[in-house]
Amino acid sequence: MANQSTATQPHAAENDNGAGVERPHATLAARLMGAALRNLGDPAIEIVLWNGERICTSSHPPVARVRFADRTTLRRLAANPELEFGEAYSDGRLGVEGDLTALMEEVNRAGHAAARRNPATRSIAQWLRRTPVNTLARSRDNVHHHYDIGNDFYSLWLGETMAYTCAYYPTPAATLDEAQVAKMHHVSRKLRLRPGETVVEAGCGWGSFALHMARHYGVKVRAFNISREQVAYARERAGQAGLDGQVEYIEDDYRNCASGAARNYDVFVSVGMLEHVGVANYRELGRVIDRCLKPTGRGLVHSIGRNRPAPLNPWIAKRIFPGAYPPSLKEMMDIFEGTDLSVLDVENIRLHYAQTLRGWRANFEQATDRIAKMFDERFVRMWRLYLAGSEAAFTTGDLQLFQVLFAPGASNHIPWTRDDIYRSSGDSADAGPSGFL
């Protein structure tokens, strides 16, 4: 995918800027920048320094241009690229001309290709290209600052469902709202919800999935969330929908969902919470699930993940999601293998998250004037980078989205096949499925 190293014929040299990195009169800053680009696998991007020098080490036309406002920004970036790219972009000291997502994708892909050509460079390349891209998930626990932003802000771009998790597009042409509803059906069908069953939801956000399950599948839901604002919002919605008899929103930690309710639930479900649980707590999460589920029960965990373990980008950790971590499948298995749970079905739908992020970003860009008035321009840039970088990470395979279906290990009340999930797929699926024995 990436090009051969083309240091002798950099693309910039074909332009009329006269400042290609290999020129003898290039400044030290330009030379260092050229070396950094080669380390990144020669992405097709052009760097423009404060003095007008242009650097591009790829032979392909640049997909975007990165403009440095001053020497200090470059110095900071060199010292701590993972943190400082996001900081400089948010401050406006580093500008991007062209498509922000395409820039991220190009950096990711060049890094992947470089790592394949020379595995020894994998670690440095991974380190650098992870700069602006990382987790995207619902807030939990120590991420209150993410939610203190307020419901008004999120309602500007999450769409009607207010679901802040990966949607499921039955076709790529579906709208964001359609895909969020389809996601809720897809998860409900995998769980083979039946009327009258009891569901515990760990981390329920603004509550739309709990309402969906109650409305379309006739189940009773106890939905946990530690965010007071979200719980208040969700309760109001349930009341308006006349579903407050079927759905109970509980302002408490998911770890308390099993207390006093030993093996009382038919279903455990968690969509977009695991990212905030922490690998060290996965075994405890498994025990909580085990204490919740009846012997005939089943559960589903939906989470951002990775193909292999990697640390969280420090800019995301500082500015967006403190404490978040997208696990690899191997890491996720600690939830199940520490207790008596059996994994039945794993689906990776990362391309759906890229599409979801495109939908969110489109809404976001429509509302930037209002968002800038609510906050400021720096906030707008910060969130733009976060949405674009996350989209790029799902497109280039740096992030995955796993849905893991499971059941108690001794249960034979498990699906014989997955046929029933896909029977009349695309319908509203109000009819009870028949997949469980």
Added chain:
Amino acid sequence: MANQSTATQPHAAENDNGAGVERPHATLAARLMGAALRNLGDPAIEIVLWNGERICTSSHPPVARVRFADRTTLRRLAANPELEFGEAYSDGRLGVEGDLTALMEEVNRAGHAAARRNPATRSIAQWLRRTPVNTLARSRDNVHHHYDIGNDFYSLWLGETMAYTCAYYPTPAATLDEAQVAKMHHVSRKLRLRPGETVVEAGCGWGSFALHMARHYGVKVRAFNISREQVAYARERAGQAGLDGQVEYIEDDYRNCASGAARNYDVFVSVGMLEHVGVANYRELGRVIDRCLKPTGRGLVHSIGRNRPAPLNPWIAKRIFPGAYPPSLKEMMDIFEGTDLSVLDVENIRLHYAQTLRGWRANFEQATDRIAKMFDERFVRMWRLYLAGSEAAFTTGDLQLFQVLFAPGASNHIPWTRDDIYRSSGDSADAGPSGFL
């Protein structure tokens, strides 16, 4: 599922045998046997000693009866239960009256329940109840003795396809042969095979799946197997079918499938080989796959597995499958996370393996006279125990069957949804699927 401890009212005491374990005049052997049954979680089985004493610690009617021929057998079993149960059964020193599979299931389930009531007993209970149940898979590498048995023997009970791996039952009423064909379609559909593509199969057994892919999906297959007899059999079949231009059987180790063929294949597939690879070699397997696959490729590994790691039963290791090991999903992830592969889809179809084993066992029991003439009665008992114990292990959740679909991490030539696998499911699926972008 299991009963409360009923030491004061053992089921045996309700019979007219007068030798319940708690009776004051019970022998030491009977007392020890009673203690062993309680350790196993009081399975509803009855033990009959050489002196006529009967022991049952469950309050439920026994599902089967185990008869000890002599004191030596009990002594050996006490010293090394995992190995000696199989040895004594094969020798006829330990007889089973009633359904052999039901006996194994009852022991497994009682052990599970005891472990849930008292997690501290889990390890001992697991150790004991794993006695006769363990892996079932195709022979590889150091399991030549399994295959020296010969094609004539296997053709008596594997069915028309000669597929020695888990079948896929579109409905539980499907026949064994129908289900083996359905399995081959199911795997082919997951792989989204398209005419003209190239497939490498690692561990091809008697070659039926390679022929199936060539015939129904128009692909070219290079199929690896180290068994000379199987390869000869497979080549003859390919010639008879007129498919020897499309399918090449190669008598070589799977590790050589990537040599001289860097990223030349569209598809890597392995059905029932991983059990014989060994966890320590999974990363190497991942590198082999990575070297095989084009950037747009995909692969599938189908293997027996477990919900959590556990050692192989020594009787199976000694008599059936030296070197075999069914991994947990966490262990399997070493294949993918050590290199640049992304897991797309995992399906656990363990109930299908129980059904497959029922089909094999039914055929086997129809042929025991011929098998006894080919070998001897001991051989018949050994294989009966192996088939019944494996069936019980899949029924009670001690073993799993995982199909893992994957692709190179950077590939966006991956399915958007799984709809296409299930579209016109049950048809012969000759039409090319359209799931890949």
